[in-house]
Amino acid sequence: MRSEQRIEGIGVSPGVAIGKVFLLGVDELKAPAVRVPPAQVEAEIAAFRQALSRAKGELTRLRDDSQDEVEGIFGAHLLMLEDLVFLQGVEEEVRKRKLSVAHIFGERIGEIISHFEAMEDEHFRGRVADIRDVGARVMAHLLGTEREVLAKLKEEVIVVAHDLSPSDTAQMRKEKVIGFVTELGGRTSHTAIMARSLEIPAVVGTQQICGEIGPGDMLVVDGQTGRVILRPSSTTLREYRRLKDRIAKFEETLSQVRDLPAVTLDGRRVELSANIEAPEEAAEIKKRGGVGVGLFRTEYLFMRETLPGEDEQFAAYSQVVRSCKDCLVIIRTVDLGGDKFVSHFRVPQEVNPFLGWRGIRLCLQNKGFFKTQLRAILLASAYGRVGIMFPMISGVEEIREAKGIVEEAKEELREQGREFDEGVQVGMMVEVPSAAVLADLLASEVDFFSIGTNDLTQYCLAVDRVNPNVSYLYEPLHPAVLQLVNRVVEAGHRQGIWVGLCGEVGADPAAVIALLGLGLDELSVSPVAIPQIKFVIRGTAYSLAQRVAQEALKIPTPQGVRKYLEGLLKNNFPQLNPVHHG
Amino acid sequence: MEEATVIISNKLGIHVRPAALIVQLASKFESEIKLVKDDDEVDAKSIMGVMMLAAGMGSKLKITAQGSDEKEAVAALSDLVRAKFNEE
Numbered sequence: 001m002r003s004e005q006r007i008e009g010i011g012v013s014p015g016v017a018i019g020k021v022f023l024l025g026v027d028e029l030k031a032p033a034v035r036v037p038p039a040q041v042e043a044e045i046a047a048f049r050q051a052l053s054r055a056k057g058e059l060t061r062l063r064d065d066s067q068d069e070v071e072g073i074f075g076a077h078l079l080m081l082e083d084l085v086f087l088q089g090v091e092e093e094v095r096k097r098k099l100s101v102a103h104i105f106g107e108r109i110g111e112i113i114s115h116f117e118a119m120e121d122e123h124f125r126g127r128v129a130d131i132r133d134v135g136a137r138v139m140a141h142l143l144g145t146e147r148e149v150l151a152k153l154k155e156e157v158i159v160v161a162h163d164l165s166p167s168d169t170a171q172m173r174k175e176k177v178i179g180f181v182t183e184l185g186g187r188t189s190h191t192a193i194m195a196r197s198l199e200i201p202a203v204v205g206t207q208q209i210c211g212e213i214g215p216g217d218m219l220v221v222d223g224q225t226g227r228v229i230l231r232p233s234s235t236t237l238r239e240y241r242r243l244k245d246r247i248a249k250f251e252e253t254l255s256q257v258r259d260l261p262a263v264t265l266d267g268r269r270v271e272l273s274a275n276i277e278a279p280e281e282a283a284e285i286k287k288r289g290g291v292g293v294g295l296f297r298t299e300y301l302f303m304r305e306t307l308p309g310e311d312e313q314f315a316a317y318s319q320v321v322r323s324c325k326d327c328l329v330i331i332r333t334v335d336l337g338g339d340k341f342v343s344h345f346r347v348p349q350e351v352n353p354f355l356g357w358r359g360i361r362l363c364l365q366n367k368g369f370f371k372t373q374l375r376a377i378l379l380a381s382a383y384g385r386v387g388i389m390f391p392m393i394s395g396v397e398e399i400r401e402a403k404g405i406v407e408e409a410k411e412e413l414r415e416q417g418r419e420f421d422e423g424v425q426v427g428m429m430v431e432v433p434s435a436a437v438l439a440d441l442l443a444s445e446v447d448f449f450s451i452g453t454n455d456l457t458q459y460c461l462a463v464d465r466v467n468p469n470v471s472y473l474y475e476p477l478h479p480a481v482l483q484l485v486n487r488v489v490e491a492g493h494r495q496g497i498w499v500g501l502c503g504e505v506g507a508d509p510a511a512v513i514a515l516l517g518l519g520l521d522e523l524s525v526s527p528v529a530i531p532q533i534k535f536v537i538r539g540t541a542y543s544l545a546q547r548v549a550q551e552a553l554k555i556p557t558p559q560g561v562r563k564y565l566e567g568l569l570k571n572n573f574p575q576l577n578p579v580h581h582g
Numbered sequence: 583m584e585e586a587t588v589i590i591s592n593k594l595g596i597h598v599r600p601a602a603l604i605v606q607l608a609s610k611f612e613s614e615i616k617l618v619k620d621d622d623e624v625d626a627k628s629i630m631g632v633m634m635l636a637a638g639m640g641s642k643l644k645i646t647a648q649g650s651d652e653k654e655a656v657a658a659l660s661d662l663v664r665a666k667f668n669e670e
Binding site: 079112 | 602629
């Protein structure tokens with residue numbers, strides 16, 4: 001038996017799972033020979049054509065993004081998927097043998113691969129990789145193999161896969177799945193969202209793991225740290241069983257405050273809302289005890305070839321608004337550019353994308369596009385309480401211009417007799433240092449501020465947090481950042497508007513007491529972080545938090561601030577661990 | 583029916599890129615076009631087929647075409663092979 005092995009991924013749903021592996025779809029070219037009833041044959045072929053057209057769509061994008069256009073490898077791959085001789089052969093076989101197209105397609109690709117593998121010329125043998133690649137791409141779109149088994153699971157398993165699609169998880173017998181591990185994915189991939197809604201631990205983005213384990217191997221998944229341990233030793237198992245028990249006890253404590261409001265010991269109420277990136281996440285908020293959405297990132301709608309129209313956007317926004325009935329949902333207008341670009345806008349290669357054409361700048365120069373989003377948001381406001389928030393505002397002209405376009409959109413809707421909420425709140429992110437400095441001027445222009453500490457910290461400290469040489473300097477508790485936050489809250493309150501914070505630091509229990517004490521009215525954090533932040537708020541007196549904040553503002557170094565706040569957390573909440581950044 | 587025989591003279595033979603060029607060119611013609619190497623005959627409009635010929639440098643390839651534009655088709659494909667797929 002092989003020994004223990006540790007693999008690091010991204011922890012996207014907290015908790016510890018210990019169990020046996022269920023390996024999903026490792027050999028992507030083998031599908032079982034499932035009988036297809038004669039009446040279903042044409043539907044099977046239609047499914048095949050759809051899979052082909054999806055695979056072609058992917059390849060077209062890859063080809064267009066690659067340097068050597070028509071002659072590139074992807075161009076050749078595309079030709080393979082347009083190869084009528086081959087494709088009609090597959091379809092004929094399906095009609096003749098009445099077997100699932102995934103099986104026949106896999107079989108044909110397998111035959112071609114063995115033909116190439118038998119060639120003497122090494123160069124020709126190398127084509128196997130191309131054919132395998134094209135085959136796997138199509139197979140990924142046809143349904144996989146073990147999916148049916150998943151529907152009939154008898155014992156508890158941890159599902160390990162290259163990636164999981166909604167159709168995979170839809171078919172799972174969920175009460176038997178105790179954890180997920182996938183090679184692909186990020187915080188908002190389908191697997192992550194699903195795991196959080198099922199409240200089971202998940203680690204994604206592990207790169208290679210499927211090749212390292214066999215079905216039935218033991219596995220430990222730590223969804224907090226993102227660590228996956230294959231074939232754990234008995235010592236490791238003991239250690240993780242203890243951790244699991246501790247977490248269970250703590251969860252029990254947290255669940256007691258879940259449905260209670262986020263109020264301090266001395267009665268100050270804080271809006272504790274959620275940051276979400278996909279409409280499906282809205283369902284998690286209430287489950288975790290949150291109230292509304294403090295930041296709905298809309299970029300996911302735009303990260304593709306064709307831009308979504310008003311109807312599609314409206315469907316997404318209204319889904320969230322409806323599921324948060326009576327609670328405020330703040331929809332941030334799209335923040336493209338920076339690290340998120342979209343081919344539609346032909347954003348040129350920039351030397352400094354974070355200082356470049358992004359966020360509100362890009363929107364104000366694409367007014368029609370921007371207005372479509374604003375109209376969709378306004379239309380969604382008819383179904384609940386909505387706030388519009390602009391990203392990357394750096395000064396007064398920008399906010400005025402953006403508000404002007406909101407007014408135009410409203411006017412259009414009035415003329416068309418479309419329903420929307422006239423009282424929609426309009427606010428802005430404070431993430432560019434100039435906006436923090438000018439907070440007094442900007443506060444009279446908007447209904448609210450939401451401080452985006454991730455970017456504010458990067459811009460204020462001139463630190464790229466993903467650059468390993470300087471990321472140690474990234475610290476949202478840096479005295480300079482704290483002073484800016486303090487300034488923005490005071491300016492907002494002087495003008496009578498509410499001030500929230502939607503950066504990751506809001507989910508750090510060590511930071512929360514100080515943030516609370518600075519007078520923030522709202523904290524918006526990822527749904528999973530809500531319970532423990534609520535726990536801290538409910539266990540802290542506002543008067544104490546204010547003293548802590550004033551104390552923290554006097555500490556000259558970021559290390560000093562962190563040490564002070566972590567010490568305080570440890571004293572007051574020994575059950576909690578601070579979250580480290582950078 | 584029109585036919586011509588050519589010798590593959592580029593160093594790497596009909597690998598992925600030349601196969602793609604052959605298929606793209608052949609698909610422009612209405613005629614039915616076949617490539618024959620030894621005993622293997624494949625459709626020149628099928629990239630899987632063309633690649634499976636594994637025609638390396640020095641192999642003899644027969645191009646046949648049948649249809650309204652058979653002459654042009656054979657001439658164009660022969661030229662492509664003789665031009666070593668514009669690779670060298």
